[in-house]
Amino acid sequence: NAGVMQNPRHLVRRRGQEARLRCSPMKGHSHVYWYRQLPEEGLKFMVYLQKENIIDESGMPKERFSAEFPKEGPSILRIQQVVRGDSAAYFCASSPPNSATTNEKLFFGSGTQLSVL
């Protein structure tokens, strides 16, 4: 069973460019979460999605950031017009359906390290 797959593993962008980070959840998982970890800091929640729906985006910056989880294909975290402060590790996690009632664990990917020059 493949785990949560994130790609690319490393992404370099110049200021003003767009960054697209992809996350394929584990097979059978319909919940996806995105977290950001700045250098030497803890993980900060960004957004929680189910298939085709954003459930909680309370941690997403109001501008330039967006996320989607289409019916088919991976979840995408999109950052427009990147700035140096966006440089961080971005982690995706997934969990199975009905995890609200079963307090299921989250499975994390290895992350995408975004570097903005």
Next chain:
Amino acid sequence: DAKTTQPNSMESNEEEPVHLPCNHSTISGTDYIHWYRQLPSQGPEYVIHGLTSNVNNRMASLAIAEDRKSSTLILHRATLRDAAVYYCILRDNNYGQNLVFGPGTRLSVLP
């Protein structure tokens, strides 16, 4: 989510038991206690979780105080590969889905 308090860092010798404490004095009745760890350059990894009773799995044991205001993650025999940041997280079963990570405890394992 209720707040947890953990020591910033701990050290252990290889092959000795490690007890990682966590205080959560404002825990509510519907909060589960989760532990995750993050090895260098990797994403977090689930370790264990529980509600009221002590829990054991192949990775660790979780001892929960009777009043649930504190808990302890127990690694029975630390190995060098257990060196990581360990996060104690409360997760409300009635609300929301995401995990709220604090700074955690950085565990160093000495050979």
